[in-house]
Amino acid sequence: MACPPEAYRQRRARLAAGLRRPMVLLSGNAPARDYAANPYPFLASSTYLYFGGPPIENAALVIEPGSDGDEGCELFRQAREPDDLVWLGNVPSDERLAGAAGLGAHRVATTDRLASRPAAGAACCICPPFPEALRWALEAGLQQADNDELLLVVDMRLCKDDHELEAMRRAADVGVEAQLAAMRATQPGRREADVAAALTEVLVAHECTPSFTPIITTAGEVLHATGYSSVLKPGQLVLVDAGAETPTGYTSDMTRTWPVSGEWSDVQRHLYDTVWRAQAEAIAACVPGRRFRDIHDLAAKVICEGLIEAELLRGDPAELTQRYAHTLFFCHGLGHLIGLDVHDMEDFGDLAGYAPGRTRRPEFGNKFLRLDRDLEPGMCVTIEPGVYLNPAIWARDDLVGPLADVVNRPKVDALLKERFGGIRIEETVCILQHGGPEILTETLPNDPDAVAVLAGAA
Amino acid sequence: MACPPEAYRQRRARLAAGLRRPMVLLSGNAPARDYAANPYPFLASSTYLYFGGPPIENAALVIEPGSDGDEGCELFRQAREPDDLVWLGNVPSDERLAGAAGLGAHRVATTDRLASRPAAGAACCICPPFPEALRWALEAGLQQADNDELLLVVDMRLCKDDHELEAMRRAADVGVEAQLAAMRATQPGRREADVAAALTEVLVAHECTPSFTPIITTAGEVLHATGYSSVLKPGQLVLVDAGAETPTGYTSDMTRTWPVSGEWSDVQRHLYDTVWRAQAEAIAACVPGRRFRDIHDLAAKVICEGLIEAELLRGDPAELTQRYAHTLFFCHGLGHLIGLDVHDMEDFGDLAGYAPGRTRRPEFGNKFLRLDRDLEPGMCVTIEPGVYLNPAIWARDDLVGPLADVVNRPKVDALLKERFGGIRIEETVCILQHGGPEILTETLPNDPDAVAVLAGAA
Numbered sequence: 001m002a003c004p005p006e007a008y009r010q011r012r013a014r015l016a017a018g019l020r021r022p023m024v025l026l027s028g029n030a031p032a033r034d035y036a037a038n039p040y041p042f043l044a045s046s047t048y049l050y051f052g053g054p055p056i057e058n059a060a061l062v063i064e065p066g067s068d069g070d071e072g073c074e075l076f077r078q079a080r081e082p083d084d085l086v087w088l089g090n091v092p093s094d095e096r097l098a099g100a101a102g103l104g105a106h107r108v109a110t111t112d113r114l115a116s117r118p119a120a121g122a123a124c125c126i127c128p129p130f131p132e133a134l135r136w137a138l139e140a141g142l143q144q145a146d147n148d149e150l151l152l153v154v155d156m157r158l159c160k161d162d163h164e165l166e167a168m169r170r171a172a173d174v175g176v177e178a179q180l181a182a183m184r185a186t187q188p189g190r191r192e193a194d195v196a197a198a199l200t201e202v203l204v205a206h207e208c209t210p211s212f213t214p215i216i217t218t219a220g221e222v223l224h225a226t227g228y229s230s231v232l233k234p235g236q237l238v239l240v241d242a243g244a245e246t247p248t249g250y251t252s253d254m255t256r257t258w259p260v261s262g263e264w265s266d267v268q269r270h271l272y273d274t275v276w277r278a279q280a281e282a283i284a285a286c287v288p289g290r291r292f293r294d295i296h297d298l299a300a301k302v303i304c305e306g307l308i309e310a311e312l313l314r315g316d317p318a319e320l321t322q323r324y325a326h327t328l329f330f331c332h333g334l335g336h337l338i339g340l341d342v343h344d345m346e347d348f349g350d351l352a353g354y355a356p357g358r359t360r361r362p363e364f365g366n367k368f369l370r371l372d373r374d375l376e377p378g379m380c381v382t383i384e385p386g387v388y389l390n391p392a393i394w395a396r397d398d399l400v401g402p403l404a405d406v407v408n409r410p411k412v413d414a415l416l417k418e419r420f421g422g423i424r425i426e427e428t429v430c431i432l433q434h435g436g437p438e439i440l441t442e443t444l445p446n447d448p449d450a451v452a453v454l455a456g457a458a
Numbered sequence: 459m460a461c462p463p464e465a466y467r468q469r470r471a472r473l474a475a476g477l478r479r480p481m482v483l484l485s486g487n488a489p490a491r492d493y494a495a496n497p498y499p500f501l502a503s504s505t506y507l508y509f510g511g512p513p514i515e516n517a518a519l520v521i522e523p524g525s526d527g528d529e530g531c532e533l534f535r536q537a538r539e540p541d542d543l544v545w546l547g548n549v550p551s552d553e554r555l556a557g558a559a560g561l562g563a564h565r566v567a568t569t570d571r572l573a574s575r576p577a578a579g580a581a582c583c584i585c586p587p588f589p590e591a592l593r594w595a596l597e598a599g600l601q602q603a604d605n606d607e608l609l610l611v612v613d614m615r616l617c618k619d620d621h622e623l624e625a626m627r628r629a630a631d632v633g634v635e636a637q638l639a640a641m642r643a644t645q646p647g648r649r650e651a652d653v654a655a656a657l658t659e660v661l662v663a664h665e666c667t668p669s670f671t672p673i674i675t676t677a678g679e680v681l682h683a684t685g686y687s688s689v690l691k692p693g694q695l696v697l698v699d700a701g702a703e704t705p706t707g708y709t710s711d712m713t714r715t716w717p718v719s720g721e722w723s724d725v726q727r728h729l730y731d732t733v734w735r736a737q738a739e740a741i742a743a744c745v746p747g748r749r750f751r752d753i754h755d756l757a758a759k760v761i762c763e764g765l766i767e768a769e770l771l772r773g774d775p776a777e778l779t780q781r782y783a784h785t786l787f788f789c790h791g792l793g794h795l796i797g798l799d800v801h802d803m804e805d806f807g808d809l810a811g812y813a814p815g816r817t818r819r820p821e822f823g824n825k826f827l828r829l830d831r832d833l834e835p836g837m838c839v840t841i842e843p844g845v846y847l848n849p850a851i852w853a854r855d856d857l858v859g860p861l862a863d864v865v866n867r868p869k870v871d872a873l874l875k876e877r878f879g880g881i882r883i884e885e886t887v888c889i890l891q892h893g894g895p896e897i898l899t900e901t902l903p904n905d906p907d908a909v910a911v912l913a914g915a916a
Contacts, residue, residue: 031489032587033501035804038670040498043491083822085850086789089680129490131589197663205655207686212496222547226500228665229705247687331544346493364541392543 001054002248003163005102008052011156012102013069015051018152020065021122024114024142025051027059028128041209045128046340046347047153049249052101056091058132060114061101062123070104079110114140124149129347147351154345154352159378164339165430167250168380171211172428172440174244175252178202179444182216182240183454188260192216192228195238203244211251211342214242220257220422221390223332234261237268237421238455243342243428251342253382254441255426262456264448267310267415271387272423272448274306278385279425279446282334286375286383286429286437293358293372296334299385300326306387312415315406325403327365328393335382336370338428343370344380364399377433380440388422389415459512460706461621463560466510469614470560471527473509476610478523479580482572482600483509485517486586499667503586504798504805505611507707510559514549516590518572519559520581528562537568572598582607587805605809612803612810617836622797623888625708626838629669630886630898632702633710636660637902640674640698641912646718650674650686653696661702669709669800672700678715678880679848681790692719695726695879696913701800701886709800711840712899713884720914722906725768725873729845730881730906732764736843737883737904740792744833744841744887744895751816751830754792757843758784764845770873773864783861785823786851793840794828796886801828802838822857835891838898846880847873 001008015023025048030039044055053061056077064072075098080091094108125142127133145153160168178199185198196216203210217225218232220239232238237259243252257275259268278299285295304320307313313325320326337344337352345352350360355373360366371381393399394416400407425446429437445451459466473481483506488497502513511519514535522530533556538549552566583600585591603611618626636657643656654674661668675683676690678697690696695717701710715733717726736757743753762778765771771783778784795802795810803810808818813831818824829839851857852874858865883904887895903909 031498033670034504034586034799035801036587037801037804038799040489041671046492082850082854082856086848087681089677089683090850128492129494129589131587131592134589193663193665197659197661200662201655201659203655204658204686205651207651212491213499219547223545225547228662341492341496343493343495346495390544392540392548396540398540 001052001100002167002250005100007161007163009069009102011069012051012063012067012073014156015152016063016065016067016069016072019063019149021124022065023063023145023149024123024125024140025053025061025063026125026127026133026137027053027055027057028130028133029057031130043209043245044249045126046249046345047126047157049340050157052103054092054097054100055247055249058111058136060111069102070107073103073107075101075103075108076111076114077108079112126150126153150348150351154348157339157345158337158352159376160339160380160430161378164250167246167248168252168339168430169440171208171244171246171250171252172254174203174206174208174246175242175254176441176444178242178244179240179254179256180454183256183258183451186232186238186258186260186455188232188234190232192218192230192232195240196228199240199242206244207247208244211243211245211253214240216240216242218260218421220424221388232260235265236260237423239422239424241424241426249340251338251340252440253338253342253426253428254444255384255424256444256446256451257423257425258451258455260455262452264452267420269448270310271306274303274310275385275387275423275425276446276448277306278302279383279427282383282385283427283429283439284436286381286431287435288375288377288431288433290375291372292335292375292381293369296369297321299334300330303330303385303387311408312411313406314408320406323403323406324363324365325406327363328399328403328407329387329389330385331365331368331388331390331393332386333369333371335384338380338382346370375431377431379431380428381431382426382428384424384426386422386424389420390422391416459510459558460625460708463558465619465621467527467560469527470509470521470525470531472614473610474521474523474525474527474530477521477607479582480523481521481603481607482581482583483511483519483521484583484585484591484595485511485513485515486588486591487515489588501667501703502707503584504707505584505615507798508615510561512550512555512558513705513707516569516594518569527560528565531561531565533559533561533566534569534572535566537570584608584611608806608809612806615797615803616795616810617834618797618838618888619836622708625704625706626710626797626886626888627898629666629702629704629708629710630712631901632661632664632666632704633700633712634899634902636700636702637698637712637714638912641714641716641909644690644696644716644718644913646690646692648690650676650688650690653698654686657698657700664702665705666702669701669703669711672698674698674700676718676879678882679846690718693723694718695881697880697882699882699884707798709796709798710898711796711800711884711886712902713842713882714902714904714909715881715883716909716913718913720910722910727906728768729764732761732768733843733845733881733883734904734906735764736760737841737885740841740843741885741887741897742894744839744889745893746833746835746889746891748833749830750793750833750839751827754827755779757792758788761788761843761845769866770869771864772866778864781861781864782821782823783864785821786857786861786865787845787847788843789823789826789846789848789851790844791827791829793842796838796840804828833889835889837889838886839889840884840886842882842884844880844882847878848880849874
């Protein structure tokens with residue numbers, strides 16, 4: 001558990017004050033691979049964890065309206081059969097689970113009694129997307145929590161308290177160590193898989209899981225590239241986007257890009273510097289009250305400036321940004337919420353990422369921005385500008401045609417031909433009350449010289 | 459792909475000769491963690507892979523009755539939207555996919571056309587247990603394949619051909635390397651997580667995934683122990699049960715047990731030797747025509763002999779075995795089928811593991827045996843005897859009471875008190891036409907002296 005019992009009790013009491021009907025939070029279960037006895041690793045549902053649910057499968061936390069966080073709350077856990085004890089070992093006692101969650105010891109019951117407890121139809125639930133949990137919610141007559149109910153949760157999870165921040169720092173530290181191992185494992189002739197192995201080893205040694213399937217690729221322009229089969233060749237860039245999830249469920253997310261050989265080409269270095277500058281300006285803008293979409297647009301403008309200097313675009317930076325010319329090179333969003341999920345609360349759609357009344361802009365690139373809120377102290381967000389030469393974009397007339405007058409196509413084509421790939425730098429930051437943010441990933445170098453030296457040292 | 463295109467074509471033709479209605483094999487998809495954009499790693503459905511389906515998500519392979527393996531077969535793949543290409547990159551061309559699968563190039567279509575193809579209700583399917591695949595099968599009006607249809611598949615997958623055996627050897631080799639790394643990472647004061655990290659690094663470097671969540675524990679008596687948080691202490695045993703799944707889907711599974719300090723205590727060494735002898739005798743018995751359940755019972759008898767020598771049981775070995783006294787110490791099955799799944803075809807229940815007309819024996823211990831067939835050349839099975847001191851068993855009067863007269867309870871209690879844990883040795887073997895089996899995991903030492911030296915070398 002990431003927090004002291006009293007913190008969980010207080011969170012439940014605060015939620016209960018806003019509830020009009022009981023809320024059931026389900027822990028979920030590990031989904032099966034091809035057959036039931038071979039599950040993926042279990043990762044408990046984030047909202048359930050936030051309110052003090054212990055990380056055990058097929059459990060449920062019930063919170064009644066007006067509860068003080070103890071009275072009116074109940075934890076339902078699966079009964080363990082005698083044969084299960086032989087195969088799976090002992091489980092923590094009810095007393096221990098209740099104690100860690102800040103519940104009275106008598107508030108733990110077995111899940112077979114859950115269905116009879118909340119009057120059918122009178123309770124709502126937040127349920128992870130696994131068949132067993134969904135079926136269970138259905139059988140118990142639970143309804144999906146409505147948007148008002150989800151917003152109560154969003155309001156609480158949006159800004160991290162000190163306990164959560166400690167857990168976020170821990171997740172960041174493990175991620176940083178893993179990224180450093182990845183840099184040091186880079187060497188011409190080795191493969192992406194060798195880099196992935198070095199990174200994964202660090203995560204596992206810290207009892208962490210990857211917070212998402214690590215992106216480790218020489219094809220950085222493919223934003224969610226999978227597989228690690230390419231050989232690392234001199235002249236190429238490696239992009240590593242990875243993070244840790246701690247046993248308490250908190251996550252980190254960070255990206256670095258470095259040259260396989262430890263040496264930057266002129267154009268690689270120039271575009272790295274562009275991304276780095278966009279990163280620095282965006283981070284400096286991460287202060288309370290600032291609208292995240294404006295910071296995205298600020299980073300886009302800095303990138304346009306760099307693309308003009310590199311003679312890939314021509315024109316006025318502000319005008320190019322307004323025409324979204326940068327989206328040909330920087331097509332994703334500047335960042336997202338992060339916490340108990342890497343894209344924190346993305347299971348609620350845009351309810352968390354977008355402030356009430358705001359919606360996604362429809363244009364290519366803009367529509368991928370996952371966050372448009374005014375920043376508040378305690379919010380943790382990623383800042384991850386990038387520049388990519390992606391053939392899938394340059395093959396599309398609908399995107400390139402309207403911007404043909406400002407694009408230096410021969411130079412673009414030359415970089416596509418040499419498979420430039422992509423560059424991204426990503427930090428996780430926490431907004432502070434005063435001044436710039438705390439950079440949770442600060443100990444991981446992003447200076448192009450330092451990054452190159454680490455990679456070249458292998 | 460693990461096999462040449464022609465092998466896939468022949469397999470489909472053989473299946474088609476037995477079909478009375480079209481069969482649709484679904485590849486499945488990676489299940490989501492808390493939100494859709496963060497999936498677990500994708501692992502394609504085994505039967506789909508066996509018949510030549512490429513490892514891509516949300517695809518379907520249709521095989522018509524009487525097909526020659528090409529004509530009358532079709533591969534349906536998901537259409538990739540322009541934005542998907544930006545995020546996910548290029549996919550192999552239809553020509554390439556068809557070529558690798560042994561299909562004519564024109565036999566690939568997009569999945570939106572699948573629903574209109576097999577007349578609703580006229581086709582059966584084999585579908586992995588993921589919501590998206592299940593919903594899709596439902597919407598397409600597919601019916602679950604019946605037992606006769608599944609048995610056509612079982613008959614084919616039961617015995618591995620030369621292509622498959624090559625893939626099995628590869629999976630075994632990677633697993634052996636990972637186990638050796640685990641042994642070498644063992645040192646008093648380090649943690650289970652350090653051993654897990656060393657093992658995982660090897661798997662990832664070979665572009666493999668774990669074939670199941672590795673069991674790496676000082677509590678070897680917990681058969682499916684999870685978590686890696688314990689510190690390794692001198693005097694303890696470490697049990698590592700792990701294997702690799704190759705990118706083509708073939709798996710390995712092997713277990714070793716070694717002393718943390720590199721030195722065995724007398725009782726550890728004696729019980730290790732007992733398990734080792736049971737292992738050797740069971741493997742020697744793995745010849746065509748031999749009933750697997752009899753080999754299980756043979757291993758049980760050898761274990762009873764060792765338990766008598768250790769003064770944990772008293773009486774006649776044959777009689778003790780008949781009374782299932784060994785199940786207090788060796789409560790699981792001797793082994794299971796292995797291939798494209800670690801428990802091969804366990805998604806079909808006991809259809810694959812149990813020959814027609816045979817069912818599980820009902821007693822504790824016996825009921826956990828996953829395999830009761832007469833062995834045939836090409837069958838790959840695990841042989842994994844063990845001896846455990848499991849408190850969850852010794853707390854049960856229903857199990858211990860009837861055997862109280864043959865148990866040396868004070869000695870049992872002494873071992874429980876010192877947390878003896880458990881010992882398992884597991885090999886994967888392939889039944890050969892003549893003589894004993896090929897031991898796929900043979901290069902991993904199981905000699906107690908060699909194992910101790912490797913562990914003690916750290």
